[in-house]
Amino acid sequence: DTAVSQTPKYLVTQMGNDKSIKCEQNLGHDTMYWYKQDSKKFLKIMFSYNNKELIINETVPNRFSPKSPDKAHLNLHINSLELGDSAVYFCASSLGTGGAWGYTFGSGTRLTVV
């Protein structure tokens, strides 16, 4: 069983479209995250949810809207896609919010906006 699973793995779409990426974890963790890795390979946190509550929103355009229906899921919806949104998006989860807990990452969703 995959611990943190993302769907789809690849997503190619046109500018202006709206798309969603789904993430599910079966680890029983209560904190989930979305990271973006751009073409220069920098990994940057976008959002963090703890027990379905948004706790981090890192200067991300409001076209990006995370939704956490329950502790095991954190989906990312993107409106009006732009060329600059092309990147690999990683979902992650952790058991707690303190530094004693490591993160488990998904395998990523490669988004290409054309």
Next chain:
Amino acid sequence: DAKTTQPPSMDCAEGRAANLPCNHSTISGNEYVYWYRQIHSQGPQYIIHGLKNNETNEMASLIITEDRKSSTLILPHATLRDTAVYYCIVRPSGAGSYQLTFGKGTKLSVIP
């Protein structure tokens, strides 16, 4: 989070130990040292973490200096599959420390 400094790249011969250094001179007493790696096109993978003592698991060993200002990740017998970017990260231990902030890391190339 305290900043870390890592060499941008390193080479290691297959079968030899890979020693990856990390400087974190501004680390606070309550901050953990974490190591992750990212193999090409995959999600980051947790390797090991420690606070003060040296740590060892099935993947690697983490050596933290007594003053905690630097650490070394040791892969005892590097294989070609260990080729990856390795990230050293420091992170507060208290609850509410939500972020894991990645730097540029060290690109380790294991050479046959």
